[in-house]
Amino acid sequence: MKKVLVLEDKAEIRQFIVINLKRAGFNVLEAETGEEALEILKNEDIDIAVLDVMLPGIDGFEVCKKIRETDKTMGIIMLTAKTQEIDKINGLVLGADDYVVKPFSPSELVARIDALYRRVDMVKNDKKEEIICGPFRLNFAQRRLFKNDMPIEVTQTEFSIMKLFLENQDKALSRDYILDAVWGEDYFGNAKVVDVNIRRLRQKIEDNPSKPKFIETVWGYGYRWKKDEHVEGN
Incomplete structure (x- = not known):
């Protein structure tokens, strides 16, 4: 089953995301802090990481950076409440594949995650050497x-x-x-x-x-x- 990690410190937003992803058939793991997310990533084979940008302690940008230091294949989507272009660019420069600006509809987020998963899976399973x-x-x-x-x-x-x-x-x-x-x-x-x-x-x-x-x-x-x-x- 497609495995997604959701890093979001606000419980109500995190649960909103988790419920909709589970309805769409994803296996979802949750993290409230960047530190917790990094611990999960050490022990789980994650396909897609959904990372909130604004967090106390280790923020989403830092988690994204640390993921890319060891894993080039995982799909990464950044969640941000800001609309400034620089925040979107920062995430992409650090290695994120996509970003979603809050507030967002569940259908938009699920579609983004599903599209990214198909892309990652297609590359992994390409038969050409x-x-x-x-x-x-x-x-x-x-x-x-x-x-x-x-x-x-x-x-x-x-x-x-x-x-x-x-x-x-x-x-x-x-x-x-x-x-x-x-x-x-x-x-x-x-x-x-x-x-x-x-x-x-x-x-x-x-x-x-x-x-x-x-x-x-x-x-x-x-x-x-x-x-x-x-x-x-x-």
């Missing part, structure tokens, strides 16, 4: 990205974006197409999440992120993966 493009190797068995045989730590969302690019090399992909392909057609957010994740991915794979060689911006449209025709293996 790997894709090789120039200096890059995307290994599906290990769910890891390598550049010149050196591992690059990526989240599941970044892994899915790389997979999409490497399967569509030299094709201009619109932001909406990337959003639908990676986050799912029922995603409630907007295409800004694509830009944030592309920026984060560039920081990891480009020699000079300010002058990207591989992920090109198609202004007013989206992005293109540019094959380096001079590199053996393309």
